Amino acid sequence: MDKPLCLVTGACGFMGTHMVEVLHGAGYDIRATDLSAAYDSDDKAKGRFPSVLKRLGVEFVPADLTDPGSLDAVVDGVSYVFHVAAVFNYSAPWSILEAVNINGTRSLLERLRYQKAFKKLVFWGAGGIYDLSSPLPITEESPVAPANDYLRSKWEAEKLVKDFCEDHKMAYSMVRGTTVYGPRGVYGGGQMLMAAATMPVAASPSNWNFRIPFGHVRDVCGAALYLAERPATDGEDYIINDNSQLTNIEFFRFVAELTGHIYVNLPPVPIRPLKAVLLPLAKAMQWATQNITHTQSPLEADTVDYLGLDVVYSNEKLKGTGYELLYPDARHGIAETIAWYGRNGWI
Amino acid sequence: MSKDEDFVPLQPNGRRYDYTALCLAENQELEKIMRMGLQPNLGDLVGWEFRGYNTLDITSILGIRKFKKGFYQEDPSQDIEEMEKIQGYNVQVVQTPLGDDWFAKVRRGDTVKHGWYDCYPVRLDEVDCKYPNSVLINYACPRNPVWDPSRKLRDYLVQVYPDNRDLFLGKAYGALFGPMRLFISYFILERMNESPFG
Numbered sequence: 245m246d247k248p249l250c251l252v253t254g255a256c257g258f259m260g261t262h263m264v265e266v267l268h269g270a271g272y273d274i275r276a277t278d279l280s281a282a283y284d285s286d287d288k289a290k291g292r293f294p295s296v297l298k299r300l301g302v303e304f305v306p307a308d309l310t311d312p313g314s315l316d317a318v319v320d321g322v323s324y325v326f327h328v329a330a331v332f333n334y335s336a337p338w339s340i341l342e343a344v345n346i347n348g349t350r351s352l353l354e355r356l357r358y359q360k361a362f363k364k365l366v367f368w369g370a371g372g373i374y375d376l377s378s379p380l381p382i383t384e385e386s387p388v389a390p391a392n393d394y395l396r397s398k399w400e401a402e403k404l405v406k407d408f409c410e411d412h413k414m415a416y417s418m419v420r421g422t423t424v425y426g427p428r429g430v431y432g433g434g435q436m437l438m439a440a441a442t443m444p445v446a447a448s449p450s451n452w453n454f455r456i457p458f459g460h461v462r463d464v465c466g467a468a469l470y471l472a473e474r475p476a477t478d479g480e481d482y483i484i485n486d487n488s489q490l491t492n493i494e495f496f497r498f499v500a501e502l503t504g505h506i507y508v509n510l511p512p513v514p515i516r517p518l519k520a521v522l523l524p525l526a527k528a529m530q531w532a533t534q535n536i537t538h539t540q541s542p543l544e545a546d547t548v549d550y551l552g553l554d555v556v557y558s559n560e561k562l563k564g565t566g567y568e569l570l571y572p573d574a575r576h577g578i579a580e581t582i583a584w585y586g587r588n589g590w591i
Numbered sequence: 592m593s594k595d596e597d598f599v600p601l602q603p604n605g606r607r608y609d610y611t612a613l614c615l616a617e618n619q620e621l622e623k624i625m626r627m628g629l630q631p632n633l634g635d636l637v638g639w640e641f642r643g644y645n646t647l648d649i650t651s652i653l654g655i656r657k658f659k660k661g662f663y664q665e666d667p668s669q670d671i672e673e674m675e676k677i678q679g680y681n682v683q684v685v686q687t688p689l690g691d692d693w694f695a696k697v698r699r700g701d702t703v704k705h706g707w708y709d710c711y712p713v714r715l716d717e718v719d720c721k722y723p724n725s726v727l728i729n730y731a732c733p734r735n736p737v738w739d740p741s742r743k744l745r746d747y748l749v750q751v752y753p754d755n756r757d758l759f760l761g762k763a764y765g766a767l768f769g770p771m772r773l774f775i776s777y778f779i780l781e782r783m784n785e786s787p788f789g
Contacts, residue, residue: 501685502697579694586700 248363249273250472251322253352254329255304256282258428259368259421259461261296263326266465268300277318278329280306288590289540291430309348312355319355323363324472326465327352330368330401332431334394334546335530341397349401353408364415364478366468367405370398371422371457371483371557376550381558384420384481392546402481410479417471418481419464422557426461426577427584431540433458434581437499441582442591446500451512452492454554458578459484460571470567477565485557488574495578502579515552522548598627600751608751613760613779614644614689621646621777624760628749630712630724634671635756636662640682642693642783645763647776657684657693659702660728660780662710663788676711679728680704681741693783702787706741707734713747718770722747728761745772748780757782 250267254260255276267274276297283294283304297304307314309329319325331344349367356362374382375389390396402418409416425433440446464484471477490498493509500507526545533541559569571577585591600623602612613621640661650656659682664674671677683703685694695702708730713720719727728746735742748761759780764772 498685498694502694504683504696504698504703573692575694576692579697583697583700583702586697588700 247272248323249275249321249361250324250326251275251277251318252326252328253277253307253309253318254327255297255302256292256294257328258291258293258426258430258434259424259464260328261293261428262426262461263328263465263468264297264300264302266462266469267326268302270469272324274300274302275318275322276302276304277307278304279308288430291428293428296428309351310343312351315351315355319352319359321361322356322359323361325352325356325362325365326368326468326472327365328368330398332394333540334392334544335534335541336394338393338397341393342400345394345397346401346404350404350408353405353414357412357414362414364417364472364475365405365409366472367402367416367418368398368468369402369418369420369481370395371420371459371485373399373402373420376553376555380554381556382483383558384483384561391549394546406479415475415478417468417477417479419468419471420481420483421461421464422457422459422483422485422555424459424461424464424484425574426581429461429581437578437581438585438591440496440499441503441585443496443500443505445506445508446496447508447510448493448496449510449513450493452515452552454552455489455491455556456495457485457555457557458488458490458574459486460569460574460577462570462577466570467562467567470565474565480561482562482565483557483559484562485559486569486574486577487559487572489556490574498575499578499582502582519548519551522551600624600627608758610642610644610758610779610781611689613751613758614646616646618646618777621760621762624751625722625725625747625749625762625777628724628751628760629753631726631748631750631759632756633662633674633677633710633712633726635750636679636710636726637664637671637677638662638786638788639782640784640786641759641780642684643681643761643778643780644689645776645778650776651686654686657686657689658682659684659693659695659783661704661786661788663786676709678732678734679708679710681706706730706744708732708744708746710748719745719747719764719766719772721764721772722749722762725749731766743767744775746778 250272252263256278282292307318375387378386390399423433497507526543530541643658662679683696709732725747730744743766745764751758761778763775
């Protein structure tokens, strides 16, 4: 008997390609969708890797979430939907975030509502939506306080999914990845790993012992499939984070030792004054890259905001479902990912 | 073959040794196992990497306490049962505490391999035949440059238990002048992952 047809949105991106690979490995029929232009050729700068889909021979139906009509062919006959697609960019203007992340999700939901084969939607939320100054560890019940427009758009989209699906009796689960990293990761966690792996001398002030949350992309996608297959998880949200609680110092020291670079423990550096210096600098760089060079800023104000925050997420709710993490210790995933970056000439 | 078929290495508490217990064992206990251990089957080693731990404390300072050893067949078309020797290499790993995992260091997308060697059952007509019940790991092979000091290393390797083909004890010597050999350290190997060389 054929396995149900799965739809992956944003399928050419970092998360999307991994989701496709996970589904392919599990033997599902897959329909992948993304912008038509995203399917042309791999583009590291834009985080697009259609060669993964082509290699697997996956059906590709182009669509644009901001063009509702283009979604009709995409949703036809699908059972499970992995809605990965989103604009993930701290520098993106609200109008774009709203159009894609919120209104695009609404358009997709409206079309899924009439699909007879539809079984469940897994929606990609964001672990960063919480008030990160909340008591640790942060759980699914911690207060939400999105710190930037991107996170606000993801939270608004989550609320939309919840309301819409409950109103129309559609099954759904949310996955909220934290610092997601893994092969093909360009932005966020990937940016951090590449920067750490290419520092000839890694250094960290001795007082920077705040913890960094990590979740491997294979665990985000593996958990998404696991939740899709289990009706008991319907209507629930899950933080996807590993067991490790690496501090900033441990992270940089580990990457330096892994790559054979020197690690230097610096004298304490107060974080608040540093942020006061970095924040305007980051804003200036964002303005310049947005308006002059039209590239991604290497330093963003929202990233600076995270500096010094001691963040620990609980993954007890996810583990309570019976899901077993593929990468419970981030160091194994970090080592593999850095090796992948090296093999592919990214670092 | 073991010299004493009844010998079963046990810890002072009467339990069988596991990897960690061997790493922490006294030299005299390890020496007993070296003498009584079984000669490993080359076919059990080929195609695998093993996590390794040197028992000599100073190797921590030198950054070589933890390591990995891989074994492969230079000519995979030959029947392993008929092979007289196999080949191998060492892999640099991050020096974490004993109870922590082994993480292979990475350069340009690959693990850092060095200290290549030939591995074969000890030959009684050679100088390095101190443990006839072992296989010799001989670093004096052409894959190491002539100036590489690792060419001076000679390791003996025995299987600790007949029913455990994953756990091995080794003893490393440095070849000085002629037949002179200097004991360096015991080391413990345990099967970890497949070798990329197959």
